[in-house]
Amino acid sequence: MEIKEGYMPFKGYRTYYRITNPNGSKTPIIFCHGGPGSTHNFFEIFDEFAYDDDRPVVLYDQLGCGKSYVKEDLNDDLWNKETWVNELIALRKYLNLDKVHILGHSWGGMLNIIYNVDYNPKGVKSIILSSTLSSASLWKKETHRLLNLMDNRNKNALIDGEMKHEFNSNRFQNAYDKYSYRYIYGPFKKGVDPECITRKKKCNKYVYLNTWGESEFTPSGNLSSYEYTDKLFKIKSPVLILSGANDESTPLQNKIMYDEIKTKKKWVLFQDSRHMSYYEEHELYVKVLKEFLNDND
Numbered sequence: 001m002e003i004k005e006g007y008m009p010f011k012g013y014r015t016y017y018r019i020t021n022p023n024g025s026k027t028p029i030i031f032c033h034g035g036p037g038s039t040h041n042f043f044e045i046f047d048e049f050a051y052d053d054d055r056p057v058v059l060y061d062q063l064g065c066g067k068s069y070v071k072e073d074l075n076d077d078l079w080n081k082e083t084w085v086n087e088l089i090a091l092r093k094y095l096n097l098d099k100v101h102i103l104g105h106s107w108g109g110m111l112n113i114i115y116n117v118d119y120n121p122k123g124v125k126s127i128i129l130s131s132t133l134s135s136a137s138l139w140k141k142e143t144h145r146l147l148n149l150m151d152n153r154n155k156n157a158l159i160d161g162e163m164k165h166e167f168n169s170n171r172f173q174n175a176y177d178k179y180s181y182r183y184i185y186g187p188f189k190k191g192v193d194p195e196c197i198t199r200k201k202k203c204n205k206y207v208y209l210n211t212w213g214e215s216e217f218t219p220s221g222n223l224s225s226y227e228y229t230d231k232l233f234k235i236k237s238p239v240l241i242l243s244g245a246n247d248e249s250t251p252l253q254n255k256i257m258y259d260e261i262k263t264k265k266k267w268v269l270f271q272d273s274r275h276m277s278y279y280e281e282h283e284l285y286v287k288v289l290k291e292f293l294n295d296n297d
Contacts, residue, residue, distance in 0.1 A: 034106030244273030
């Protein structure tokens with residue numbers, strides 16, 4: 001299996017990239033990871049897909065995390081959507097990706113929407129929106145609805161923690177773990193789950209704090225004004241929406257996005273998945289993704 005790794009100069013720093021099957025015959029696909037402030041690690045489970053579909057799979061760590069990591073004491077102004085959109089634009093140019101598919105998961109899906117709505121890029125054959133959102137305010141409503149479905153002890157711990165801004169207390173963190181296991185992912189086990197899933201991620205908490213805020217449920221950072229639902233009609237490329245039935249990216253959020261997109265579109269709801277359907281129902285996810293990509297090559 002051939003994997004090409006390297007670094008792209010960007011804003012005086014460097015962006016790490018990783019290409020599996022770099023000489024594949026089909027249109028490359030870029031994967032944009034979530035967070036903000038997470039890494040590409042989980043997406044390495046698509047290495048076999050790259051060869052099975054004979055398609056270059058391009059992963060990268062967004063500036064501020066992973067192997068693209070920069071110091072945590074940098075100016076907060078660096079952590080915003082413009083930085084990461086311009087990074088994506090630069091990466092396409094640096095790697096000569098004139099024609100490309102783009103998959104964004106969670107925050108990566110938001111980035112995918114921002115890029116395609118605000119920048120009208122050329123050469124994007126399709127976009128895949130995986131467990132993402134088009135509205136920060138709707139996300140707030142839906143995640144609070146989900147936490148209200150939890151047992152009283154954990155629900156109250158999360159609500160109290162938000163009210164008192166006690167996000168680092170053991171009570172809040174234990175309750176958040178329960179929320180995460182119910183709607184997001186985990187717990188993962190070494191020796192059971194793939195190495196790329198259990199590998200420690202080099203994240204940057206300051207990226208998340210500056211962009212999203214202290215709470216998963218109530219965005220308060222510079223992405224709190226993210227409202228793109230009414231702009232989705234501007235997307236020109238075919239769109240595949242993927243989400244889980246037990247996902248914090250709820251069916252309501254995805255149905256609203258689906259209705260507002262006016263181009264060729266498809267939505268698949270994975271019945272046995274939380275926020276990581278690409279892992280929890282990997283074989284079906286890959287089958288759906290492969291069919292969509294080949295239909296739009």
